[in-house]
Amino acid sequence: MRIVTTDDSAHVAAGGTGSDSDNTGAEPNDSPQAALGEATFATPVLDRRHWARIVLGPTAVLTVLTALLGFMYLAYIADPEKNLHDFPIALVNSDVGDVLGSGEQRKQVDFGKQVTDALVAGVPADQIDLRVVGKSESEQLLRTGQVYGAIVIPGDFSKRLGILGTGSIVPGEMERPIITLQSNPRMGAYGVGIVQRIGDQALAEVDKQVGIQLTEQVRATLAETPAGAPPPQVSGAAMITLESPIDVVAQEFRPLPSGSGIGLTAFFFSLLLLLAGMVGAMVIHTMIDSQLGFMPTEYGPWSVHYPPTPISRFRTLLIKWGVSALVAVVVSLVFLVVAQAVGMPVDNPLALFLFSVLAMIAVGWTALMTLAALGTAGLLVNLTLFVILGLPSSGGTVPIEATPTYLAWLAEFEPMHQVFLGVRSILYFDASYTAGLDRGIWMSLLGIAIALVLGTIITRYYDYKGLHRKHTAAA
Template sequence: MSSSIHPFRVLRAKPLWIANGVITGVLALLFAVFYVGANIDPVDHMTKLPVGLVNADKGAAVDGKQVDLGARITESIKKSTASGDKIDWQVMGEKDMKEQLGEGKLYGALVVPADFTSSITALTGTTTTGAPARPTLTVLTNQSAGSLGSGLARTATTQAAENASLQMGKELTTGNGARQAKLPGAARVLLADPAAVTVEDGHPLDSHSGLGLTAFYYALTLVVVGMLSANVISGQVDHALGYTHNDMGPLRLHRPLIRATRVQTLAISSTLMVGLSLLMGTLVMGGAVGVMGMDASHLPLLWLYSVCAIAVCGIGALTLLAVFGTPGMLVVTLVFIGMAVPTSGATTPIEALPGFYRFLAEFEPLRQITGGIRSILYYDAQGDAGLTRGWVMMAAGLVAAALFGFGVLGWYDRKGLHRIPVEAAPEKTAAPA
């Protein structure tokens, strides 16, 4: 029996406005907090951004004594309080520096050249080996570790190198007063700021690598595909079991009800997700690499990682949808998108996030998946470059989803909290005489 009430009268119902207002309002507030709050002031929040400091200076003999000005300037940079604890200067050799740049463990580096001391002493006139040449301090960037992080490291390292050069210039002019007066004017100007600073790419990427961002966008694609596919699969399984209608344009399709426990429903959905992940992972890689021309190597490994990432994210989303019901989609959106993108380490480095976001980054799926994709695309699939962590965290996420999902849903089933309660059997009536 239909009601004669006009449909638009439901807009007068306060609960409808209140319920939807609370949900959409909280969602808007949380997205603003996660997206804007994480990136509003990365410089101020930056703490211990790892940057390499290499002294390749071989030193020089001055007045019968061995002098190593490279060691002096690197020690000055390391002890400088100008950057506070924003930069974590890691003193190392050239070989270690190149390895760590190639694993994404450094956002940049500062290299003192082998002829640093000899070139500077030539400016003072204390050596006679060739014409005076201004030494160059080289700032190396690493866009593969993240464009913003590399930019922050470049700015701080360049400033530190320039300040150290000026400080050394003061020491040289003070200690060589009489000798400086005999130098040509150009040499005195150079002596006041003896080192030039140049910037180079420490770990060059191929041209179709999005300046180090293709790994992030590829990983984001995997997460979004898994999340949205979970929503589709959940709805289609419910329709196949007869629990919901399926609207196809103006048509409404409905199947006979097949009673299934909540655990059985999640098992069916998860099996479907695993099978379809093979297709989705193939198409994502085919679209990115084959159609759009993204630079990539280790294609079999990239395919396997893509399939597993979609499957794990999809099963995680299915679990949340099954446990929380209708509000589950909001939870899924917050977990896989709202909290994930700002803490991925791709847009803003983890070291430049507020403490709360760093905590989220330890387990948020997008960061773990991005680290593995970076390793495959940029770092020759090295385990230490994020690939091992990516596999381990995906396995841990899958186990956590299974324990949480099947555990809670099993409890629902044992309590008789079925999706459609079992109807009481109709009473038998006596047949008429």
């Protein structure tokens, strides 16, 4: 085989051999390369337009993609607490109040309500969605992944504060009243950290205000000592306790079992499904096109290009969708076996397997539809849709409520977030529909429906217009 340049072609057209020699009667080429049957290649002539395509094209595409990639990934991780918005935390006030003093000094107090009002007023509403609920509702919200944590004021809160004030004057044991700060580790380690920081900051201010009020009450009691009676003494340790009377106890609600990767196994399992679906679609697209003769097959130095198969674009896409569905079943089973082998707790293996198949089909069919519609450009669209925009808006590492608002908007429809919600519900929340499994299922079905409709319409339109897949020389 010989590739000739423009000048060579002109020479051949004039009756020459295309060589540099003007001797038309030259002897045949006896070089070792010719003897071995090896092809010789002339140096191609590339004009400026060709060089622009070769050099500037990839550079421009990669510049745009990497700029988008860097912005999306660094923007969502740089300062999550600055981006905090609508972060849901439950507030439970079980305090029944108490009666302090005696005789004419008796009065009804409800320190729990005061703390609740102070927290509602002090917590920034644009950042924290503080939900004042009952204890049973709070536990249900935590159990279904609707809140990241809860602040719980116990029923004897006022009583214990009253005892603390009296105990500072009357000798005896004193116990500081407790407020429990519950975190939900099944919502992710980053969410737990945010809950603890928010709780510490808010309750520290409440503790200070309650301490001021309690100290003033004790001092007022001391001032009422009858004339001639020795004034009661308050020790320095008791005064320090009065100034900071609340004991904040951190507690995990339903701690995760070992092997859960501090709440990250759901994210990485979802990432596996997404990558398997997207990369699998690219592999299926390339290998089937090679077998049908639409592109060459290359393995190292070996290359073969089968004759093009007379098949419509629509039938080609149907074949790819069928292979993708089969691969989804096999790969989902492989992932489940690997999860069991590495010790990852999976309490609902059947639910995880079925949802994995559904999610992979949704991702794979959407990616194949994009490739069928856009060709090579579909690779860039899939990369942007599933990876560049998908991972930062997934909510798997940093909570959606702690990311920029545009990522929260992307999470409404980005495939990665829907897959993550379904997997997290199955692994951590007993496959509860209200914990995100319902959304994961319906959004996956919606993705499949969109892929079927658009893929059918676009490929049938191409076939109707006679836009068949055949080689066309570039200008």
